[in-house]
Amino acid sequence: MTQKILIVDDEESIRFTFEAFLSEAGYQVTTASDYEQAMGCLADDDFDLLFFDIIMEGKTGMELLREVKRNDSNAQVILITGAPSVETAAEAVRLGAFDYILKPVRQQDLLKMTDIALRHKRLSDENDRCQSNKEAIFKSVKDGIVTVDEKMRVVDVNRAAVELCGFTQDQSPGAFIRTVTHGCGGGCVEVLKEALATRKALALRHVECHRRDSQKQIVSVSASPLIDQTNHINGCVMVLRDETRLHQLEQNAAGSRAFDKIIGTSSAMQRIKGLVKVLADVQTTVLITGESGTGKELIADALHRAGERSDKPLVKVNCGALSDSILESELFGHVKGAFTGAVSDKVGRFELADGGTIFLDEIGDISPKMQLQLLRVIETMTFERLGSAKPHRVDVRVVTATNRDLAEKVAAGEFREDLYFRLKVMTVHLPPLRERREDIPLLVCHMIEKFNRKFDKAIKTVSSDVEKLFRRHVWSGNVRELVNTLEHAFILCNQHVITTDHLPIEMQSQTGSITVLNGHGKMSEAEAIEQALEKAGGNKAKAARLLSMSRKTIYRKMDKYNISF
Structure with missing residues (x-):
């Protein structure tokens, strides 16, 4: 065994190459071999790396395989191990002294060591590859990813999270998540x-939040x-x-679906x-x-469905069907004991509609007393339950409807x-069906589909006689x-x-079609039949078509009117 102690006492000595060290011991480095390439031990700074691992980081058991030969002999493989010098432990701390032990390695030991080293390198490479893949996935995924420790301090964030939340990667790691997300609403913090x-x-x-730019x-x-x-x-x-x-697309789709039940392509319905x-x-209020x-x-x-309140309640009240006392309780609620039969507190319709819309139908039928109360509620959005002096405040959109002429x-x-x-800030007036007859075929098709599902039938259409009758009917x-006419027909x-x-x-006996046909005033059913037969030249089938009737x-x-033609 050849042992040599190298003392490293300043930065200049660190640059002492491994080849120079071997040269002092009478060795020289030969051409690289396969196992050296596999182990990656050919760099000139092997010695420097070994030095830093052992002296600076205190690692032990560090080994390098190099193929060398003495100046006066054939090539041989040596194993170089490094460890702090036991004899000069105190000096090693100060000077960085450690031993290089050079000894020949047997061929079978070399193969075993090389195999172990190769497997270790493969595992290390695989680990590096997995880590690299994870980092690539973490950075490239489109969803924002944030990891925190058990104390909710940020460990890491990906690029998508940076863009989504508006904070920078430099200021995030180590910071408490609540600090990082300050100002955005913090809904995610509560989830964490x-x-x-x-x-x-x-x-x-559907968590609402705001970026740092208030978006x-x-x-x-x-x-x-x-x-x-x-x-x-x-x-x-x-x-x-x-x-x-x-969310925007869902809202737009919901807004489009809001008009699904409004059937008609006439200019009036389009407006x-x-x-x-x-x-x-x-x-604002709409009448x-x-x-x-x-x-x-x-x-x-x-x-309601097309607006921003669509996810809140829509509460409907038929004002014309309720007496004053009942309507007041229904709209504003009451407390226990407010009147006979009030055995518990009751929440009114305005409270139920808080955040949403209240629809007051037949508003023209309410009493002067209820008109006054309703005016106050619409203007202040506050009210008291029946039997209580405690005011309640709500945020409600008021939509009303009437078939009366309120101006009159x-x-x-x-x-x-x-x-x-106050009610007619904006008014939507619906024309009667007789003023938009071009919408009748669409309405009929829509209701045929509806009633086919309801009655489990397969009716396809109405006859041309029925269609003409529908167009002429008042x-x-x-x-x-x-709707009621078609439901009757479906049955x-x-x-x-x-x-x-x-x-x-x-409807079969109505004469409105003759009135429309000939432009004269109304006539009896018998007269209408006689006139139709006269116009049809006695052709009963043609007369029936003029009257939108069947021949039967x-x-x-x-026969009923004893008409012969």
């Missing part, structure tokens, strides 16, 4: 806190605790997904849909007017003028009358096409 406290994974959707965004947050094999919690990983765009879209997010059955409630639904009621002193002007009940029809025989009797019906009515 609960996940650490419960040691369970947690997810939350509002919607994110989904999921957090999972990091628990090791000893059941010790080391921290938590949080995944943030930006759902701002998705109404456009107005509803404009008013959806305008927090919906129109004859009974025109669909005022559908407009109220659309106003104001002129007659039956409706408060101040309330009238429809005093508007869309509601059309009776057991074929694929609805004919006039399936319609209500009063016109024959029956001719």
Whole structure:
């Protein structure tokens, strides 16, 4: 065994190359061999690396394999080991003294050592590759990832989290997550806190937050605790997904669906849909007017569903169906003992609608007393429960509807003028069905689909006679009358096409079509049949078509009125 002690006492000595050291011992380095390449031990700074590992970091058992030969002999392989010098331990601390032990290595030992070294290198390379892959995934994933320790101090964040949350990577690691997210709303902090406290994974959707630049965004947050094999919690990983765009698309889709039940392509209905879209997010009162059955409630639904309050309650009250005392209790609630039968406190409709919309139908039928109370609530958004003096404040959008002419009621002193002007800040007037007859075929198709599902039938359409009759009918009940007429026909029809025989009797016998046809005033049913037969030249089938009747019906009515032609 050859032993040589090298004393390293200044920075210049560190640059002493390994080849120079071997040369002093009478060795020289030969050409690299395969096992040297595999082990990566050929760099000139092997000695320097060994020095730093042993002296500066206190590592032991460090070994290097080099193929060398003495100046006067053949090549041989030596094993170089390094450790702090035992004899000069005190001096080693000061001077950095350590031993290099040079000794020949047997071929079988070399192969074994080389195999171990190669396996170790493969494991090390695999570990480095896995770590590199994890880092690449961590950096490139589109969702924001934030890891914290058990004390909620930031350990690491990826690029997506930096962009999503608006903080920088330099200021994040080591900082408390609450400090890093200060000003954004901190919804994610509560999710992390609960996940650490419960040691369970947690997810939350549609969390509102603000970036450092005050930009509002919607994110989904999921957090999972990091628990090791000893059941010790080391921290938590949080995944943030930006759902701002998705939320906007959902809102737009919801806004579009809000108009699904408003059927019609006439110019009047197009104007109404456009107005509803404009008013959806305008927090003002809206008065919906129109004859009974025109669909005022559908407009109220659309106003609510297309607006920013769509995820809050829509509360409906039919004011015309309730007496004063009941209506007051329904709208504002009451406390226990407020009146006979009030056995417990009751929450009113305005409280139930807090944050959302309240729809007051038939508003023209309420008493002067309720008009005054309603005016105060609309102006102040405060009220007291019946039997209580404690004020309640709410945030409610008020939408009202009536089939009455409120202007006439104001002129007659039956409706408060101040309330009238407060309600009609914006007005949506629905035209009667007779003024938008071009929408009738669309309404019929829509209701056929609806009633096919309800009655489990496969009716495809209505006959041309029915369609003509529908276009000529006055429809005093508007869309509601059309719905009821088709439901009646569905009950009776057991074929694929609805004919006039399936319609209500009063519609089969109505003469409005003749009035529209000939431009004269109204006439009796018998006169209408006679006139139709005259126009048709006695052709009963043609006369029936003019009257929008079936041939069977016109024959029956001719017998009824003793008409011969």
